Amino acid sequence: MTMDYLKPLPTLTESNRPFWVAAHDERLCMQRCMSCQHVRFPISHVCPRCLSYQFEWHELSGRGVIYSYIVYHQVYNQAFKLDVPYNVAMIQLEEGPRMYSNIIGVPNSVPKVGDAVEVAFERVTSEIALPRFRLAKAHGRTADSHQTSSMDAS
Numbered sequence: 001m002t003m004d005y006l007k008p009l010p011t012l013t014e015s016n017r018p019f020w021v022a023a024h025d026e027r028l029c030m031q032r033c034m035s036c037q038h039v040r041f042p043i044s045h046v047c048p049r050c051l052s053y054q055f056e057w058h059e060l061s062g063r064g065v066i067y068s069y070i071v072y073h074q075v076y077n078q079a080f081k082l083d084v085p086y087n088v089a090m091i092q093l094e095e096g097p098r099m100y101s102n103i104i105g106v107p108n109s110v111p112k113v114g115d116a117v118e119v120a121f122e123r124v125t126s127e128i129a130l131p132r133f134r135l136a137k138a139h140g141r142t143a144d145s146h147q148t149s150s151m152d153a154s
């Protein structure tokens with residue numbers, strides 16, 4: 001089977017392979033320090049909090065909130081030429097780390113900072129599944145609840 005995915009792909013290395021193997025299995029895993037339990041991302045060989053080298057790969061809930069959100073209209077990379085406008089979001093994960101991703105499943109005008117999201121893996125090649133995020137159905141604010149909130153505040 002040939003999959004024509006022309007956008008940049010991660011280069012798997014010894015240090016990041018567990019992240020991508022888990023993602024392929026639709027699990028969001030990050031390093032957790034075995035000394036202080038700090039969950040960290042991006043991947044690093046040492047804990048930024050306590051400097052321990054001991055860590056384990058820990059499965060996260062996949063839940064978080066939108067910490068920051070923008071829509072790209074400019075083509076910065078020709079591989080994304082057909083995608084503009086597309087969104088880029090920084091996700092504040094429940095376990096602490098933040099990661100860049102995209103919000104999928106809704107028009108770019110819908111997601112708002114503070115919205116609850118859940119990870120959703122998008123398989124782009126036979127080896128790589130990218131962690132994207134969807135608005136959480138149970139906890140996400142809808143356009144209606146935004147209006148309700150502003151009415152409540154007045």
Ligand SMILES: [Zn+2]
Pocket residue numbers: 033034035036037038047048049050051052
């Ligand atoms: Zn630590």
